[in-house]
Every structure is written in structure tokens, then in C-alpha cells.
Amino acid sequence: MNKIIECIPNFSEGRDKEKLEKILDEIRKQEGVKLLDYSMDKDHNRSVVTFVGDLESVIEAAFNSCKKATELIDLRNHKGEHPRMGATDVIPLVPIKNVTMQECIEYSQKLAKRIGEELNIPVFLYEKSANSPQREDLSNIRKGEFEGMFEKLKQEEWKPDFGPQIPHETAGVTAVGARMPLIAFNVNLGTNDIEIAKKIAKAVRGKSGGFKYCKALSFELKERNIVQVSMNMVDYTKTPLYRVFQVIENEANRYGVNVIGSEIVGLVPMNALADVAEYFLKIENFSYDQILENRIYGD
Amino acid sequence: MNKIIECIPNFSEGRDKEKLEKILDEIRKQEGVKLLDYSMDKDHNRSVVTFVGDLESVIEAAFNSCKKATELIDLRNHKGEHPRMGATDVIPLVPIKNVTMQECIEYSQKLAKRIGEELNIPVFLYEKSANSPQREDLSNIRKGEFEGMFEKLKQEEWKPDFGPQIPHETAGVTAVGARMPLIAFNVNLGTNDIEIAKKIAKAVRGKSGGFKYCKALSFELKERNIVQVSMNMVDYTKTPLYRVFQVIENEANRYGVNVIGSEIVGLVPMNALADVAEYFLKIENFSYDQILENRIYGD
Numbered sequence A, B: 001m002n003k004i005i006e007c008i009p010n011f012s013e014g015r016d017k018e019k020l021e022k023i024l025d026e027i028r029k030q031e032g033v034k035l036l037d038y039s040m041d042k043d044h045n046r047s048v049v050t051f052v053g054d055l056e057s058v059i060e061a062a063f064n065s066c067k068k069a070t071e072l073i074d075l076r077n078h079k080g081e082h083p084r085m086g087a088t089d090v091i092p093l094v095p096i097k098n099v100t101m102q103e104c105i106e107y108s109q110k111l112a113k114r115i116g117e118e119l120n121i122p123v124f125l126y127e128k129s130a131n132s133p134q135r136e137d138l139s140n141i142r143k144g145e146f147e148g149m150f151e152k153l154k155q156e157e158w159k160p161d162f163g164p165q166i167p168h169e170t171a172g173v174t175a176v177g178a179r180m181p182l183i184a185f186n187v188n189l190g191t192n193d194i195e196i197a198k199k200i201a202k203a204v205r206g207k208s209g210g211f212k213y214c215k216a217l218s219f220e221l222k223e224r225n226i227v228q229v230s231m232n233m234v235d236y237t238k239t240p241l242y243r244v245f246q247v248i249e250n251e252a253n254r255y256g257v258n259v260i261g262s263e264i265v266g267l268v269p270m271n272a273l274a275d276v277a278e279y280f281l282k283i284e285n286f287s288y289d290q291i292l293e294n295r296i297y298g299d
Helices: A017-028 A055-072 A101-119 A138-142 A145-152 A194-204 A241-254 A270-280 A292-296 B017-028 B055-072 B101-119 B138-142 B145-152 B194-204 B241-254 B270-280 B292-296
Strands: A004-007 A033-041 A046-053 A088-097 A123-125 A174-178 A183-189 A214-221 A226-233 A259-265 B004-007 B033-041 B046-053 B088-097 B123-125 B174-178 B183-189 B214-221 B226-233 B259-265
Touching: A004 A055, A017 A033, A017 A046, A017 A055, A033 A055, A033 B292, A046 A055, A055 A088, A055 A101, A088 A101, A101 A123, A101 A174, A138 A174, A183 A194, A183 A241, A194 A214, A194 A226, A194 A241, A226 A241, A241 A259, A241 A270, A241 B270, A270 B241, A270 B270, A270 B292, A292 B033, A292 B270, B004 B055, B017 B033, B017 B046, B017 B055, B033 B055, B046 B055, B055 B088, B055 B101, B088 B101, B101 B123, B101 B174, B138 B174, B183 B194, B183 B241, B194 B214, B194 B226, B194 B241, B226 B241, B241 B259, B241 B270
Parallel strands: A088 A174, A123 A174, B088 B174, B123 B174
Antiparallel strands: A004 A046, A004 A088, A033 A046, A183 A226, A183 A259, A214 A226, B004 B046, B004 B088, B033 B046, B183 B226, B183 B259, B214 B226
């Protein structure tokens, strides 16, 4: 059985291509790992890297890229729009194939321990790996950012899970954790009234009473003169895309507005789309095992 | 670039498991090939086998399994409900990944030539490989079945594409051809009125004015006291599932009947389901390349 996990480290360097390349090389050189994607954001001064592979190889590549980022990135000089607390800001691990969430959690602990001990960086376990509810949400951990970590870590409640209780002088603090695949799903409304998008985002957002695994914001798309409900679907197995989509359609209709389109930003797991097809076609007794590609690459 | 095709040979033996196993062994022993599925049907006295692999390996396994079937199956003693003309009745080749239809056609010609010359079996090229419109449809070629082939092949218009102009004494005649993946898609109606299913099947069936790449029949599901529109979708890229499904819903509504469910029998390509999700969620600018699994197994 071929076990595959995905790793999506976020590095606090979005401008210097040469530095990012050196970090990427640490991933590329690792056997058993495939680099799928990376994107640099100049405004955020941050890069998001995606790679997959077996558990051991992914952990090895994640550690080596984090080590390289520690050598190359100095947060004391870092400015960007996106909040950040570390040179390697966050390392999520996602189960993809023949891997349980529990295995991902165990490997996130191994990785966090190594980064803490060998690189001398304080590490917090977050999301499914979190040791307290307060640490599940990355934004709680990152609050105060790099500059505020020196004071924050002195508090007993913010003692890191691994590594020293003082931030790394130049590389700060890192979060490592297992989570479900995240789907960036945006729905476009046939209106320029941002108030309607705000109300709908609120209706579907878990925090305000909507779907538990849906995070939602509203945006104006000025070039198209429309508004958008922009979502992160953080567990499509429990909050499926079609259900949220249809609630958005219903809420929009209430204001006499149509859903005019949607977009998926980045990657989406095949099964998340299969769920949508299964729902709308009312397929009975469907099994993921009926998908040809699952059989071809099944083990 | 990893090229993958699928091969789904139909053998005229659905009762003797030992014989089928010997045929399957010819596929299993072939390097570069993966046996995905097989099913024996006693009433039809026929087995359908599915395997995938690279072009050369698939052709090799197809030839060897056909050779073994020629040794083991004697059509002079064969009885079953399903029409048949050969021990290896038909060998479809389907492009799956990084393979064009043209390549599949070329390899179907190679395979047909080898079966004709080395096994002394007359072979017809059908579907996309057909050399005349009359030979596109397998049922035209097979008309008369094994028993009628001895007379049929004497006609100039039914001269085989490869091999002798006389059927193989025990193994008859074989058809080989490239085709698109076929999806067996059935839609269940909330009525036991077979006339409604008949009318709807007629409405969506290409032959009677419906969708070109949809073949449709109507059935009673007596145990559930409902009726079904049973379809073969023979090119989902040109006649997508969602479009046919919605026409069935509309036609059913006309008679005050609901679609209560559907089923996909056997395997379905991932992209066929992605198309359904893309349609119903109104996804803009979607690319198959955004499917995580396509990236992982991409080349």
C-alpha cells in the first residue's frame, strides 16, 4: 500500500527567487517526494510550497527545507502584508492516500520535535495535532507575530510544544500540524452590493452559526463590478461543497441576486468533486473505488 | 510521460472459472500491466476483463490472453444469452492518460494484424478504428454470430481487415478497436410505468434524435417496483452526464414523475465526474490540472 501525504510549508520569503530556489532544492533532492507547486507573493513577502510523498520522505524534505529557510531568512528584516512569526511560518501535513489522520499527527510530532531540538526553534503543534483547543487555530498561535513572540513565549500558557522557550533570534517560531485538505472555493454573485456578500458569508461561516468547516469572507471584485463570497473549506468530508453552494444560492435568491459562477483556487482532491457529482446526479451506492484512476493508482 | 491505455477484452466463457483463470494469468504475468477487474456472467456465458498499462505491454497482454482463449474456448459448443462471434469476441482499447485516440487506433491495428496473422483468426477493426462507417458499430459486424460468420465472410463487403477470409474453426472471428471510455449510467424513475421510461429513453437516445453519444434502453426494476432508463454513455466529453440527466429530469417532470436516483455501474473516469461538479457548481476556468491526483500521478 502506497502511503501518500501532502506538505504545504509557508516560508517568509516572497521576493528573493534565489533564496526560494535553494529552499526548493532541499525538497527536489529528496527521493520519494514530488514537488507539485509553489507560489511567491511579493506583497505578502511569503511563499507557499506544495509537495507530496511517503511519510518518511516528506518529513525529511520538510525538515531540510525548514533548516535551509532558517539559514537564509532573517525575520528581523522581514516586512510583508501577511502575518508571520517564523522563517518557516507553518508546516501543515495532510493525509492523501492510505494514511490516517492519526498517522499524520504522529509524523507532525516527529517533525516538530526535530525542528525544536536540532534547529533550536520553538514549535507549536496546531490544528488536529494541537494539545489544547486554544492551539487548534493558527491565528491564535501567531497573534503578536515575530516581534511579539519574545514576550508571548514567557507565558506558561504559550510554552511551545517542542524546542526552547525563547524564539530563534532570526527564524522566530514555527507551527506544525496535521489537517484535512483545504479547498479555496469562491462564489461570485450577480451584484455589486457588498452588503449582500457580507450577509451570505456570515450565513455560511462556521464561526457565526453556519457550517462548521467553512471559513468565509466577502470581497468586491472591482474589475468585474461584482461581489464574491470567498471561502476556505477546511473539511470537505463533513462540510461538502455542494451543500454550502446551495445555501449561498438560496440566500442570494432571497435578495433577488443570482450566483453567476464560482472558482476553485489551486488544487482540489478528486473525491471532493466526486461528492458533488454524486449529490447532483443522485447516484445511489457510489463508491470512490469506482473511479477509474483510484483503481489504476490504488495501491 | 507515463502513457496509459485501458483494454477490456470480452471472452466467450462465463462458466468455467478454471479456464478464465488461465486466460487471466496471461494478463497477470505481463510486466507493465495491471489487472483491474473481471466479471463472469453465467447466463451470458461471457467474461469481461479490464486491465491497464503502457501501450506495448497492453498489446502484448491482449494478444497472449486472446491466444490462450483461442486454445481453451470452442465456440462450436458455446451457448449463452449474449450474442458472440469469437472465443475472444471483442477487444476495445481506450486512451486513459497522455495517449491520443490516434495512438490507440495505431495500436489496435498492430494488435489486429498480429491476431490475424499469428492466430489465423479473421479480425474486424471497429469503432474509431473502423475502415468503413458500416464497421463502426460492433452489432453490425457481429450480426449472424459465430454460426453465421462462415457465410458472411464470403461477401466482399465483409472481408476482414486482417487474417483469413474464413472464420477460425473453433475461435470464430474477433473485433478490435479504439474507443472512448464507456460509462454505464442508469437513472431510476419514481413510477412503475414502463411506458414513461420508454419515452424518456427514446428522447435521450442518439439513434432516435437524442444525444449522439448516448445509447438508452428502458427496464423494469420489479423488486423495487420502479422503472429505469439504462444508458451507455459512449463519449462523455461530447455528451456529458449532467446534460442527459437534466433532460431526463425535465421529461420525467412532464409526466409528473421524479428522478429518484441513479447508478454508475462499474468504473467511471475521474474527469467525467469533475465535469459534473464543474457544471453544477458553475466553476469558472476550471482545469483538470487542478485535481490533486492529476498532479500527483501527472507524468
